Amino acid sequence: MFGPCRGVARDLDTPLIVGRAAEGGLQLLDEKVSREHCIIEPAGPTGHVLRDLGSRNGTWLNGQLLVETTRLRPGDHLSLGESVLVYEPPFDALRARDGESTLVLTRSPPAPSWNNLSPSPDVLARAGELAVRAALAPSPEAAAHLVLESLHSALQPSALTVLRLGLQGSLRALVARPLGAHLTLSRELVTAALRLGRVLTMPEIQALPEPDKQMTRVRKGQAHVLCAPLYAGGAPAGAICVLRESPFHDEEMALAGALAGAAGPSLCPAVEPSSPDRRRYTPPVAESPSMREALRLASAAAQAQTAVLITGERGTGKEEIARATHCLGVRAPGPFIALHCGALRPEHAEAELFGHEKGALPGEGARPGAFEQADGGTLFLDQVGHLPAPLQVKLLRTLQDRMVHRVGGRVGVPVDVRVVAATHRPLIEAVRAGTFREDLYWRLNGMRIHLPPLRDRPEDVLPLAERFLSRLRPQMGCHIQGFTDEAQATLRAHPWPGNARQLANAIEQALLLMPSGEHIGPGDLPAEVRASKPSP
Numbered sequence: 001m002f003g004p005c006r007g008v009a010r011d012l013d014t015p016l017i018v019g020r021a022a023e024g025g026l027q028l029l030d031e032k033v034s035r036e037h038c039i040i041e042p043a044g045p046t047g048h049v050l051r052d053l054g055s056r057n058g059t060w061l062n063g064q065l066l067v068e069t070t071r072l073r074p075g076d077h078l079s080l081g082e083s084v085l086v087y088e089p090p091f092d093a094l095r096a097r098d099g100e101s102t103l104v105l106t107r108s109p110p111a112p113s114w115n116n117l118s119p120s121p122d123v124l125a126r127a128g129e130l131a132v133r134a135a136l137a138p139s140p141e142a143a144a145h146l147v148l149e150s151l152h153s154a155l156q157p158s159a160l161t162v163l164r165l166g167l168q169g170s171l172r173a174l175v176a177r178p179l180g181a182h183l184t185l186s187r188e189l190v191t192a193a194l195r196l197g198r199v200l201t202m203p204e205i206q207a208l209p210e211p212d213k214q215m216t217r218v219r220k221g222q223a224h225v226l227c228a229p230l231y232a233g234g235a236p237a238g239a240i241c242v243l244r245e246s247p248f249h250d251e252e253m254a255l256a257g258a259l260a261g262a263a264g265p266s267l268c269p270a271v272e273p274s275s276p277d278r279r280r281y282t283p284p285v286a287e288s289p290s291m292r293e294a295l296r297l298a299s300a301a302a303q304a305q306t307a308v309l310i311t312g313e314r315g316t317g318k319e320e321i322a323r324a325t326h327c328l329g330v331r332a333p334g335p336f337i338a339l340h341c342g343a344l345r346p347e348h349a350e351a352e353l354f355g356h357e358k359g360a361l362p363g364e365g366a367r368p369g370a371f372e373q374a375d376g377g378t379l380f381l382d383q384v385g386h387l388p389a390p391l392q393v394k395l396l397r398t399l400q401d402r403m404v405h406r407v408g409g410r411v412g413v414p415v416d417v418r419v420v421a422a423t424h425r426p427l428i429e430a431v432r433a434g435t436f437r438e439d440l441y442w443r444l445n446g447m448r449i450h451l452p453p454l455r456d457r458p459e460d461v462l463p464l465a466e467r468f469l470s471r472l473r474p475q476m477g478c479h480i481q482g483f484t485d486e487a488q489a490t491l492r493a494h495p496w497p498g499n500a501r502q503l504a505n506a507i508e509q510a511l512l513l514m515p516s517g518e519h520i521g522p523g524d525l526p527a528e529v530r531a532s533k534p535s536p
């Protein structure tokens with residue numbers, strides 16, 4: 001749930017009444033909610049229906065007033081008064097709002113956990129033997145062929161492919177059978193398997209809407225998909241994906257998991273343990289408890305696919321935290337694209353975000369937008385509250401469909417992007433004022449990270465000043481060692497209304513104007529900073 005009861009989750013094994021007086025159900029103490037507002041009832045083995053109970057203000061499903069009993073679909077959101085309830089699947093490990101992977105898995109019963117699948121001695125022997133043969137193979141492709149042969153004879157699939165995670169976060173087929181087999185798999189399935197470290201299967205997947213024969217069959221539940229994660233050097237490296245008409249049994253899943261586990265390092269030896277981004281990455285300064293908590297949330301968010309909303313005054317380090325959610329997670333090998341929505345020229349904003357086809361803009365060829373550039377990685381939408389209304393609609397649609405529609409384009413381009421948005425103004429006020437769409441707000445607000453102003457986290461001031469000094473030293477070719485005690489006291493005494501950005505500027509100015517010496521003294525700092533007298 002979001003809103004006043006944020007984080008509350010309820011199982012839906014029995015009918016659940018939602019209302020202001022629904023003591024045995026889900027009670028929402030909100031004047032806009034009727035005493036018994038609506039009911040969610042089980043329907044069939046895994047589904048549920050939603051019914052309004054004659055509420056005064058109505059039940060809103062995905063922004064539409066509910067007029068009749070309606071079957072819920074994963075990801076549906078119900079708005080009642082101040083609260084938004086998101087209908088999610090009974091799939092524990094993904095319950096933490098792991099993006100749309102939850103959508104994928106809802107309609108199937110929970111997949112058996114790899115941990116519950118004890119491979120038989122025979123399976124273990126086969127895996128051990130394969131591990132040795134794969135390790136001796138002359139190339140990853142040759143090793144992949146050995147795995148493919150083994151699994152092909154054991155599972156009799158209609159298609160099988162070994163996917164390798166590329167540096168850009170993309171998945172590429174290392175080998176496939178039949179040759180050129182094109183399994184348009186949900187990226188979320190692979191991500192979920194890699195994150196959970198277990199084999200996942202599903203009878204039905206939310207495939208990309210491509211006119212692909214294999215996928216059409218899968219979508220209708222006439223085929224089944226198995227995905228076994230591959231790791232190399234302790235890092236996610238790819239997946240083995242198998243398509244078959246009949247469901248997979250536990251033993252087969254155990255076999256696929258054991259073979260993938262045994263052969264992973266030989267299949268993907270070239271996967272770098274750290275991406276270029278990660279190698280260059282320096283975590284933000286976080287000495288204060290509040291900044292440490294923000295970083296903790298960022299690294300938790302980095303492991304999930306859920307959208308992240310970062311709030312805080314200007315210059316508090318929102319982009320630093322956005323970068324952390326990218327660099328500390330599975331998307332680190334992919335691109336990090338930052339777009340400042342406040343700086344978009346209105347006439348180009350749509351093309352900047354979604355790209356454009358040739359001829360759509362006068363005199364310009366085709367160009368991918370920020371979404372496509374961020375494929376496989378993270379798109380950081382800074383000052384998201386400035387996004388013009390028509391683009392809010394298009395952004396919402398893109399996030400829902402995972403397809404980008406370029407300006408002037410006829411077909412959608414599939415994208416796999418995690419959006420991290422930031423705002424320095426409370427976005428909910430923009431929602432109340434009607435300038436920001438509520439549905440988009442909830443969509444972006446998957447995980448919230450708030451950064452307090454620098455004046456409320458004095459522990460960060462000196463470490464930040466040191467960080468800026470060491471960043472600027474090589475650029476400015478100077479040899480300043482640090483700050484005098486008096487300068488440190490002055491820095492600590494200043495309230496920094498412009499937050500870390502103002503501090504960075506102050507250090508830069510000091511370096512520019514310093515005549516000589518090894519330490520920055522109080523006299524080298526800008527006048528407004530000097531004016532804050534340290535307490536004796």
Ligand SMILES: Nc1ncnc2c1ncn2[C@@H]1O[C@H](COP(=O)(O)OP(=O)(O)OP(=O)(O)O)[C@@H](O)[C@H]1O
Pocket residue numbers: 283284285286312313314315316317318319320321382383422424464467500501504
């Ligand atoms: N915790 C931190 N560690 C290291 N550098 C930081 C930290 N916080 C902020 N900075 C630096 O301060 C400057 C401003 O930070 P940043 O751009 O992330 O702020 P912001 O909140 O995104 O600002 P805006 O709201 O104006 O977009 C940048 O140079 C950034 O690298």
